[in-house]
Amino acid sequence: MELIITKKGALNLSRRIDIKEVERAQKRIASLVNKTPLIESFVLSEKLGRPVYLKLENTHDIGAFKVRGAANKILSLSVEEKVRGVTTYSTGNHGMAVAFVAKKLGIRAVVCISSRVPKAKVDSLKSLGAKIEVVGKSQDAAGVRCYELAKEKGYTVIEPFDDPFVIAGQGTIGLELLEDLPDLKDVVVPLSGGGLLSGIGLALKSNRSDIRITGVSMEQSAVMHESIKAGKPVELEESETLADSLLGGIGFNNQYTFKMVQTFMDQIVLSSEEEIGYAIAYMMDKQRIIMEGAAATGIAAILGNNVAHQNGALAVIITGQNVDMSILLQLIKNYTFEKSKN
Incomplete structure (x- = not known):
């Protein structure tokens, strides 16, 4: 697992998305999108010595925040x-x-x-x-x-991430977190093209600049991570990964998310395939929650103690549950075998 502290960028004001767009999005989508549950994970809270909450975006009709x-x-x-x-x-x-x-x-x-x-x-x-x-x-x-x-x-x-309406829609998750968790100090957000982190970052930091945002991704083909390191959008060949939802480029002509991720993200954590697979099986075992690899990158960061401790609540965005059953069964089999050896 790799931990990288990000350098802050400056938003291009001509392409800035205002918090009011997120508030308008919350009203606009209310007829189609239900507020998702926020539950405390007592097993993770005990492990970290602080309250850990799961924002269950896997409960949408399509099983994902998108x-x-x-x-x-x-x-x-x-x-x-x-x-x-x-x-x-x-x-x-x-x-x-x-x-x-x-x-x-x-x-x-x-x-x-x-x-x-x-x-x-x-x-x-x-x-x-x-x-x-x-x-x-x-x-x-x-x-x-x-x-x-x-x-x-x-x-x-309909762009997957680099669009102001899409970003604002994802940002409604941040508004729900602020409503439900006044003691929020940390948010862990899976990161790919950056629409989710951009929206949540905008919603949270427009209201509470002290909240720390950690982006999480896989070690292989993490394009936003490599782009931030390079200081500009780059292209990578896609690799096989459990976190398949996090694959894809960010676009050489990226207009919004690259700068917004630079601005709002405080650090990024990269997890190995083994850590992601373990996190999927661990949450099935301990909480009976099904999550796909992209969602499990956040749990992997938590289990690896890669979010520095501070007092106050930590929320992990559980982005989706759309994983092939064959993959899920194999991960559970491997996890059960390892448990039996200990």
């Missing part, structure tokens, strides 16, 4: 845009979110994905009625096809 941003973006479209339809590119969860919202609103949706998207997410996409196009072996390749469709068919592209 529905917030997708709903805010699609609901903001004009009548003409809704009639023409929407398209997106995704590692799975965002595509499901767009498909879910589009189905609810009676809008045509085409989701472009790569061949790396796990079967569980592909099956969910099919059940939601969206047209699926499988393109290449990376989210970037799927993104190219998405923009081709937009040009050919007149669809509106």
